Amino acid sequence: MDQFYPQAAIATYKLLLKLGCQVEYPEGQTCCGQPLANAGNELASKASYAHFIEMFEKFDYIVAPSGSCVYHVRHHFDLLEQTESVKKVRAITLDLSEFLLDVLKIKSLPAKFPHKVGLHQSCHGLRGLHLGTSSELALKPTSKLHELLGMVEGLTLVELDRKDECCGFGGTFSIKEPDISVKMGKDRIRDHFSKGAEIIISGDMSCLMHLEGIISRQKIPIKVMHIAEILNAEEL
Amino acid sequence: MSHAKKAAIFNKDEARTDWHDASLWMVRKKRDFAVTEIPEWEFLREFASDIKSHTLSKLDEYLESFEKAATQNGAIVHWATDAKEHNDIVLSILNKHHAKKMVKSKSMLTEECHLNDFLDAHKIEVIDSDLGERIIQLLDEPPSHIVLPAIHLKKEEIGELFHKELHTEKGATDPQYLTEAARHHLREKFHTAQVALTGVNFGIAETGEVVVCTNEGNADMGVHLTPVQIHSMGIEKLIPRRSDLAVFTRLLARSATGQPITVFTSHHRKPKNGGEMHIILVDNGRTTQLGKPDFRNSLKCIRCGACMNTCPIYRRSGGHSYESTIPGPIGSILTPGIDLKKYGNLPFASTLCGSCTDVCPVKIDIHDQLYKWRQIVSDAGLPEGGNKTLMGMLGSGLAAPRFFHRLGNLGRKILRLFPGNEKFLSFTIWTRERNLPKAPVESFRDWYAKQAKNE
Amino acid sequence: MQNKQRMSSKASILSKIKANKPNPWPLPDVPVFQTSAPDKKKLFIQILERGGSKVGYVDHITKVVDVVASFFPDRLRTLSTLPYLEDTEKITILEPEFYEGTDVAIVEGVLGVAENGAIWITEKELGGIRVLPFITQHLVMVVSEKSLVGTMHEAYKSIGSPNTDFGVFIAGPSKTADIEQSLVIGAQGARSLLVILTP
Numbered sequence: 003m004d005q006f007y008p009q010a011a012i013a014t015y016k017l018l019l020k021l022g023c024q025v026e027y028p029e030g031q032t033c034c035g036q037p038l039a040n041a042g043n044e045l046a047s048k049a050s051y052a053h054f055i056e057m058f059e060k061f062d063y064i065v066a067p068s069g070s071c072v073y074h075v076r077h078h079f080d081l082l083e084q085t086e087s088v089k090k091v092r093a094i095t096l097d098l099s100e101f102l103l104d105v106l107k108i109k110s111l112p113a114k115f116p117h118k119v120g121l122h123q124s125c126h127g128l129r130g131l132h133l134g135t136s137s138e139l140a141l142k143p144t145s146k147l148h149e150l151l152g153m154v155e156g157l158t159l160v161e162l163d164r165k166d167e168c169c170g171f172g173g174t175f176s177i178k179e180p181d182i183s184v185k186m187g188k189d190r191i192r193d194h195f196s197k198g199a200e201i202i203i204s205g206d207m208s209c210l211m212h213l214e215g216i217i218s219r220q221k222i223p224i225k226v227m228h229i230a231e232i233l234n235a236e237e238l
Numbered sequence: 239m240s241h242a243k244k245a246a247i248f249n250k251d252e253a254r255t256d257w258h259d260a261s262l263w264m265v266r267k268k269r270d271f272a273v274t275e276i277p278e279w280e281f282l283r284e285f286a287s288d289i290k291s292h293t294l295s296k297l298d299e300y301l302e303s304f305e306k307a308a309t310q311n312g313a314i315v316h317w318a319t320d321a322k323e324h325n326d327i328v329l330s331i332l333n334k335h336h337a338k339k340m341v342k343s344k345s346m347l348t349e350e351c352h353l354n355d356f357l358d359a360h361k362i363e364v365i366d367s368d369l370g371e372r373i374i375q376l377l378d379e380p381p382s383h384i385v386l387p388a389i390h391l392k393k394e395e396i397g398e399l400f401h402k403e404l405h406t407e408k409g410a411t412d413p414q415y416l417t418e419a420a421r422h423h424l425r426e427k428f429h430t431a432q433v434a435l436t437g438v439n440f441g442i443a444e445t446g447e448v449v450v451c452t453n454e455g456n457a458d459m460g461v462h463l464t465p466v467q468i469h470s471m472g473i474e475k476l477i478p479r480r481s482d483l484a485v486f487t488r489l490l491a492r493s494a495t496g497q498p499i500t501v502f503t504s505h506h507r508k509p510k511n512g513g514e515m516h517i518i519l520v521d522n523g524r525t526t527q528l529g530k531p532d533f534r535n536s537l538k539c540i541r542c543g544a545c546m547n548t549c550p551i552y553r554r555s556g557g558h559s560y561e562s563t564i565p566g567p568i569g570s571i572l573t574p575g576i577d578l579k580k581y582g583n584l585p586f587a588s589t590l591c592g593s594c595t596d597v598c599p600v601k602i603d604i605h606d607q608l609y610k611w612r613q614i615v616s617d618a619g620l621p622e623g624g625n626k627t628l629m630g631m632l633g634s635g636l637a638a639p640r641f642f643h644r645l646g647n648l649g650r651k652i653l654r655l656f657p658g659n660e661k662f663l664s665f666t667i668w669t670r671e672r673n674l675p676k677a678p679v680e681s682f683r684d685w686y687a688k689q690a691k692n693e
Numbered sequence: 694m695q696n697k698q699r700m701s702s703k704a705s706i707l708s709k710i711k712a713n714k715p716n717p718w719p720l721p722d723v724p725v726f727q728t729s730a731p732d733k734k735k736l737f738i739q740i741l742e743r744g745g746s747k748v749g750y751v752d753h754i755t756k757v758v759d760v761v762a763s764f765f766p767d768r769l770r771t772l773s774t775l776p777y778l779e780d781t782e783k784i785t786i787l788e789p790e791f792y793e794g795t796d797v798a799i800v801e802g803v804l805g806v807a808e809n810g811a812i813w814i815t816e817k818e819l820g821g822i823r824v825l826p827f828i829t830q831h832l833v834m835v836v837s838e839k840s841l842v843g844t845m846h847e848a849y850k851s852i853g854s855p856n857t858d859f860g861v862f863i864a865g866p867s868k869t870a871d872i873e874q875s876l877v878i879g880a881q882g883a884r885s886l887l888v889i890l891t892p
Contacts, residue, residue, distance in 0.1 A: 005649065006676075007675070008681055027682075032643075035637075039609075041629070042613050042624065045617075049634055125592055129596060136593070139280065175586070177667040178586055180668070289720065289723075291718040292718045295717045297714055298710040301710070317703040318702060388871050413873065414877050425793075455880065455883070478720060480849060484846040485723055488808075488844070501868060501882070503864075505855070505860045507860075521706045528709075528715075529712065
């Protein structure tokens with residue numbers, strides 16, 4: 003996100019400031035280590051786990067506009083020795099939507115975005131962090147992302163055929179099984195596009211990067227944006 | 239061939255992939271509807287999971303209780319440590335009765351043991367009596383789904399097969415007509431077979447019964463018309479009490495096909511008058527899996543197939559691309575324990591989306607186990623795990639801020655040199671069908687640093 | 694020789710389990726869940742019809758034969774295990790093959806389960822002919838409304854410990870969707886199921 007989608011990070015930063023937080027971006031940070039770990043090399047990523055802890059342990063909350071990173075820290079940092087720092091960091095690492103609703107407990111946003119959008123619920127966010135109820139479960143449906151989008155004036159959400167099917171990125175899966183990866187992405191895009199969505203939004207940049215790659219190659223007239231950009235949008 | 243390669247071949251026919259995907263998604267949707275009819279669904283899943291976990295923790299005791307009760311009922315209980323022993327036992331029963339013809343209802347266990355091929359080699363005629371299984375038997379193919387064996391076939395293909403094998407009209411594709419032809423064909427087999435074999439959905443430790451669930455009635459047509467009936471059961475299929483069946487019969491069919499219950503749920507307890515009833519308890523690697531704390535939960539599986547129906551990868555690649563008896567998500571956590579080299583690529587045939595875990599009626603942590611198998615595969619130095627040295631270097635690089643930032647900046651700057659980056663690097667795997675992200679002028683770090691300066 | 698081999702397989706499997714099994718996990722106490730549907734009979738009929746069965750109702754068992762006649766006017770060989778149906782063939786031969794060619798078999802179910810339309814029947818009610826409900830072309834099951842329970846939990850509680858050699862829950866006519874997911878009613882077992890509810 004730092005190198006290729008800074009606008010999502012900028013939006014997150016600005017939004018948090020707007021809501022009265024003291025926000026710092028530790029410049030020495032690198033990566034949560036998920037890509038390597040998912041590829042089967044979690045031992046190799048242990049160094050980046052340790053670095054993450056070192057970079058972030060002094061804060062009250064660690065907010066990431068990325069469900070997959072947050073999931074990885076909370077679920078897979080059990081590989082590290084569970085010192086007080088490690089336990090603290092794992093407990094305070096939150097997805098942006100969790101921070102906004104569960105910590106700041108916001109009930110409204112000064113956001114305006116009069117467009118027809120489709121919400122892509124990332125698997126790590128939905129099934130991993132339980133940001134919402136996945137369609138497989140027989141539970142009362144809730145959704146943090148829907149709740150936040152409901153605070154955005156003028157926004158229309160399209161109804162998809164498959165509300166929470168995976169986009170097909172899956173980290174190294176995207177190059178290990180490119181055919182299925184692309185097919186899954188194409189199918190997701192078609193679902194959104196056929197329902198009239200102008201923009202596909204998600205809380206996970208990795209999903210969007212994958213979808214955007216297909217969109218721009220196939221020249222489909224649909225855009226992708228990170229949810230932080232929508233929540234921070236005052237005018238467009 | 240790896241799953242990735244087979245999946246690539248499968249995806250060459252996009253229309254067919256869409257058809258296969260839509261067929262299975264439909265079954266998933268039926269399951270979703272069926273689930274809404276049980277308000278306590280999530281509680282049932284928890285109970286089912288706990289019952290199975292409990293049973294596995296006392297499996298030795300329950301197997302002994304089961305054997306005792308079944309023997310008292312007049313059944314003959316056999317123990318098979320592996321596939322070979324299972325097959326030998328079946329053959330010995332056939333030989334004892336001079337039987338040359340056996341009907342068989344659906345049993346993934348016998349697929350696992352390659353029973354049909356074995357009996358074939360011993361000149362025993364085996365007829366698979368489930369319609370889907372019969373179709374693939376006539377085609378000499380393995381099943382592509384554990385519940386819907388012929389889901390990958392179109393009715394035109396089945397019509398052609400039946401024309402050749404059952405002498406139906408050429409070009410006939412009406413499923414009603416074709417099923418009727420199969421009914422007559424199989425009826426004759428039920429009456430002329432000398433032995434019938436079934437799988438077992440649930441073995442009840444308390445009563446020694448075996449429970450067999452079907453929609454077609456073929457398992458019953460088989461066993462009630464032959465004097466000798468054999469039931470092949472994986473040792474993990476045991477549940478403690480008859481009353482536990484309530485939980486499982488409410489979960490199984492709804493998860494598998496969206497029906498409230500299978501048409502027939504048969505409870506076989508004693509042999510028929512003048513008949514013989516054999517139960518073969520099969521290990522074949524299950525006790526080994528039991529010893530793996532990270533993976534033993536996979537033994538809770540009740541073979542419903544829901545994980546396959548929901549898996550976006552399975553739907554778009556088909557069961558045959560896994561090259562394992564049990565394909566899909568559950569297959570990908572069961573088989574690496576049997577042969578890590580052969581099946582080590584399967585845990586990577588997934589985006590770890592977690593949908594399988596959410597539909598599993600016995601709450602197997604499938605996607606977590608996929609992640610754990612990946613670690614084992616790469617520790618074993620297998621190709622899917624990537625080059626260990628390279629991975630180690632990357633790992634260190636990812637933890638070193640200066641290297642990480644320099645690499646990122648370099649990547650972005652290189653991309654900026656090629657404004658229309660569509661065709662650039664189109665020889666890489668990513669860029670065959672996708673563009674690379676557009677490279678912005680400024681990274682977030684650059685922007686942030688500027689902000690700090692301005693303050 | 695064979696016996697010894699089997700003993701050692703058993704011993705080997707059991708010892709492997711003892712070595713590998715996880716720590717004890719408690720067996721849960723499963724409540725006898727009940728159906729949330731207010732009208733069990735209505736639900737039972739709805740589910741049966743949805744699954745392709747036909748349902749008839751008589752206010753007295755003597756009317757059963759009339760209902761059967763109206764559904765199967767052209768039936769040929771009709772078998773019944775019900776003592777009050779005099780005009781039908783009875784179970785006399787114990788060889789199961791003898792019952793190939795049965796057009797209609799009329800039997801009595803022990804209980805019905807509203808949530809899934811399943812009817813429990815055992816060897817006793819089948820006159821000892823286990824294959825009867827499968828081999829017949831058409832199946833008629835007589836079930837009393839009084840016997841209806843809501844869920845499988847209640848069903849197994851009611852059935853209790855097994856005291857029969859064979860039992861089966863039958864929830865509809867045999868069916869398959871193995872050919873391109875097209876539902877075909879009438880696979881290897883009975884082509885149709887008619888459930889006649891009595892008080």
